Amino acid sequence: MAPPELRYDGQTVVVTGAGGGLGREYAVFFGSRGANVVVNDLGGSFKGEGKGSQAADAVVNKIRSVGGKAVANYDSVENGEAIIKTAIDNFGRIDVLINNAGILRDVSFKNMRQQDWDLIYKVHVKGAYKCARAAWPYFRKQKYGRLISTASAAGLFGSFGQTNYSAAKLALVGFTETLAKEGLKYNILCNVIAPIAASRMTETVMPPDVLSNLKPTWVVPLVAVLTHKDSTETGSIYEAGGGHIAKLRYERSKGALLKTDDSLTPGAIIAKWKDVANFSEPEHPQGPANAMELLEAAQQLPPSPT
Numbered sequence: 001m002a003p004p005e006l007r008y009d010g011q012t013v014v015v016t017g018a019g020g021g022l023g024r025e026y027a028v029f030f031g032s033r034g035a036n037v038v039v040n041d042l043g044g045s046f047k048g049e050g051k052g053s054q055a056a057d058a059v060v061n062k063i064r065s066v067g068g069k070a071v072a073n074y075d076s077v078e079n080g081e082a083i084i085k086t087a088i089d090n091f092g093r094i095d096v097l098i099n100n101a102g103i104l105r106d107v108s109f110k111n112m113r114q115q116d117w118d119l120i121y122k123v124h125v126k127g128a129y130k131c132a133r134a135a136w137p138y139f140r141k142q143k144y145g146r147l148i149s150t151a152s153a154a155g156l157f158g159s160f161g162q163t164n165y166s167a168a169k170l171a172l173v174g175f176t177e178t179l180a181k182e183g184l185k186y187n188i189l190c191n192v193i194a195p196i197a198a199s200r201m202t203e204t205v206m207p208p209d210v211l212s213n214l215k216p217t218w219v220v221p222l223v224a225v226l227t228h229k230d231s232t233e234t235g236s237i238y239e240a241g242g243g244h245i246a247k248l249r250y251e252r253s254k255g256a257l258l259k260t261d262d263s264l265t266p267g268a269i270i271a272k273w274k275d276v277a278n279f280s281e282p283e284h285p286q287g288p289a290n291a292m293e294l295l296e297a298a299q300q301l302p303p304s305p306t
């Protein structure tokens with residue numbers, strides 16, 4: 001039996017940065033599955049320069065040409081209120097927010113200018129915050145919401161020439177983890193994806209044969225699953241691209257426990273370093289180690305040898 005076709009009839013989906021790349025494919029998908037779509041795009045360059053209405057309009061026309069419902073919004077994600085207002089004014093509700101808009105200002109750390117750092121933070125972090133902040137009261141009131149934010153392998157693992165982008169992208173992981181906790185009792189599910197796909201962002205750094213195996217449409221199904229009403233997933237991080245979909249989690253070593261007295265010195269830690277970095281009995285934590293429990297156990301230990 002074929003798996004069910006996921007639908008979003010009557011729901012309103014806001015996709016930021018939907019004028020091209022991944023965002024366009026999300027918007028077109030939701031438009032084809034019964035949703036009302038707000039196609040937001042500032043319409044500037046991949047470095048965050050300029051603006052225009054053409055990119056968003058073209059996607060709205062594409063959705064409408066096959067009978068879908070969509071409206072354009074040309075605000076920067078820094079003006080999240082205006083984007084969510086477009087959803088409310090046109091469709092009366094917001095059910096799904098996909099924080100997708102993004103730019104790059106790649107430069108080695110040595111040569112980074114303040115504006116390269118600030119602009120990346122403004123678009124990725126402030127933009128995601130402003131859009132989510134504006135959607136949140138609606139999500140809470142209706143006890144329903146689905147939020148996706150877009151991280152990156154660069155944020156999770158680091159990437160040469162991308163300190164600004166890496167920091168901003170990992171910020172969205174912490175942002176989403178906390179929103180997942182705050183949203184849970186209101187059925188607001190929040191997840192992060194680290195996609196990989198051919199787009200104007202990646203076409204300058206990847207060769208054509210690699211790009212041809214990274215169609216943005218192959219990232220869409222994961223976003224569809226995570227934002228569907230039947231999903232129960234929240235607070236998770238996923239990689240998606242080139243047909244590979246995987247979930248990531250933290251791993252904590254068993255660690256060393258040292259007596260909490262004057263014997264807890266740098267030398268005592270060096271002596272136990274094998275335990276600190278031993279992953280043979282790992283935990284997969286959902287939160288910080290229980291400090292009080294560990295402190296009590298540490299107090300029972302004999303002093304560390306000096």
Ligand code: NAD
Nearest residue numbers: 017020021022042043076077100101102152196197199201
């Ligand atoms: P893209 O450049 O094709 O799409 C980004 C869109 O965001 C553009 O249409 C752009 O006009 C829009 N945008 C930029 N600044 C905006 C702003 N201030 N307000 C509103 N819209 C704005 O790139 P893409 O590859 O489709 O990237 C989509 C998202 O995925 C980004 O957040 C990017 O960082 C992330 N990402 C992409 C990849 C990849 O392999 N393509 C990898 C990791 C993360």
